[in-house]
Amino acid sequence: MTEETAIASFRRVSPAILASARMAMANDIPDTSKSEISHLLKKAAPILGIDGATYHALDILLGLSGPDDWKGTRRPIVAISNAKLAEYMQRSVRTVTRCLRRIVEAGIAAYRDSPTGRRFVDRDKGGMITSGFGLDFTPARVRLEEIKESVENYQRELKASKDARRAVTRLPRAIIDACEEFPEKSDIWRSSAQAIIDGVASRAEQASGLESLYAEVLEYAEQRFQEHEMSSAGDTSVTSTTDTIPKIFSDSNERTRSIERDIIPPDDGSAAEMAYENKPEAAAGDMQNRLRQAEKTAGDIQGAVLDAVSIGLLQVGCRAAQECVSVEFHGWSDVVGAAEVMRRMIGLSEAAWVDAVGRVGRTAASVILATVLEKSLRDSYLIAKPGGYFRAMVDRAVDGRLHLSKSVYGLAQSEMNTRERRAKR
Known part of the structure; x- marks a missing residue:
């Protein structure tokens, strides 16, 4: 078939659209498979700026492409009218038009317009496309290695950001414990930690600065511990106790909350979960009581949602979601760790995610997110x-009407049936 890519005169052409058209005319095309490119493009969706309705359109278009069209010198062309695609997506034709333009400008497809504007594909007896007009996904094949590298870099950056966020939450607490154990250093360490948090905007730089300060704290604590050991080495009249070990090496729950609030920065949603783990003081005011009651409610809801859902059941039921985010659900921490990527995959806003975490707990929200992603895939x-489906499930969980175990069990049963059918072939 011809390798020329025509763009209709009625289109408003941008440099990104022209770049996609040039890539569609390339002759040196890497070999791939429909399955590989589909999973890769879904992982790269947050990087490419594809979410919401555009992600839905991309998913449908990839599903309509022929598996053999992604091999060799063939070109994967999808011919579907905007009206039919709008019917599939349950959106307006104008919305579909904008979605297709975003896909083309993202550099993974190109317009291949016929003189009449009609989209169709003609094939020979062997199934090869002899002529076709529609959306050509050849640019995605041309950029295969580039997109792979971008996805790997994005996942590394996401992991580094998550680690930095955890460090910025965890290290100030450890430093506060050290301040209580070594009052002579309390003012210096507290002011240093506050200066790092207030003076550095980047989470990564904050984490690096706090790690350096924490290393100094550990070094001082070790020196004091060694001095104590040396001073009591020849004293037989004193019974040694384990209380000489600094509290900094243990997880103390007796922290001063007023001091923590002065040092520990807000943590976009995870701070509420951290606070739930700490026992509030008896003298807390009405505001703290209300917060504690809200946290207790979220914890109760989370327990009810996850009551009959095991990690093994989720691992079997959400196989496609795990492949999409490149994470195996061996534990609840794996599900929570993949939440940020899954959130972007379904086009959920950060505000809606933070609200869901506050209402049903981070683990329950992450499991619901994995279930929604699995169903959409x-x-x-x-x-x-x-x-919207995710938000509706969260509302049902708050009302006590969500039976998540049934949904996950149904997904797992469907997955097992699929495996059995494949084994019989």
Whole structure:
């Protein structure tokens, strides 16, 4: 078939659209498979700026492409009218038009317009495309290695950001414990920690500065411990106790909350969960009591949601979601760690995610998120708006009407049936 890519005169052409058209005319095309490129593009969606309705459109278009069209010198062209695609997505034609433009400008597809504007594909007896007009996904094949590298870099940056966020939450607490154990250094360490948090905007730089300060704290604590050991080495009249070990090496729950609030910065959603782990003081005011009651409610809801859901069941039921985010759900921490990527995959806003975490708990929200992503990956027609579907599930969880175990069990049973059918072939 021809390697020329025509763009209709009625289109408003941008440099990104022209760049995609040039890539579609390339002759040196890496060999790949429909499955590989589909998973890769879904992982790269947050990087490419594809979310919400655009992600839904991309999922449908990839599903309509022929598996053999991604091999050799063939070109994967999808011919579907905007009206039919709008019917599949349950959106307006104008919305579909904007979605297709975003896909093309993202550099993974190109317009291949016919003179009449109609989209169609002609194939020979062997199934090869002889002529076709529609959306050409050849640019995605041309950029295969580039997109792979971008996804790997993005996942590394995401992990580094998560580690830095945890460090900025964890290290000030450890430093506060050290201040209580060594009052002579309390003012210096507290002011240094506060200066790092107030003077540095980047979370990574904050984490680096706090790690350096914490290393100094550990070094001082070790010196004091050694001095104590040397001073009591020849004293037989004193019974040694384990209380000489500094509290900094243990997880103390007896922290002064007023001091923590002075040093520890807010942590976009995770601070509420951290506070739930700490026992509030008896003398807390009405505001703290209300917060504690809200946290208790979220904890109760989370327990009810996850009551009959095991990590093994989730691992079997959400196989496609795990492949999409490149994370195996061996434990609840794995599910929580993949939440940020899954949130972006379904086009859920950060504000909606933080609200869900505050209402049902981080683990329960992450499991609900994995379930929604799995359902949308299996059948994009069933869930037109994954973000809205997620929020509806959270509302049902708060009302006590969500039976998540049934949904996950159904997904797991469907996965097992699919495996059995494949084994019989």
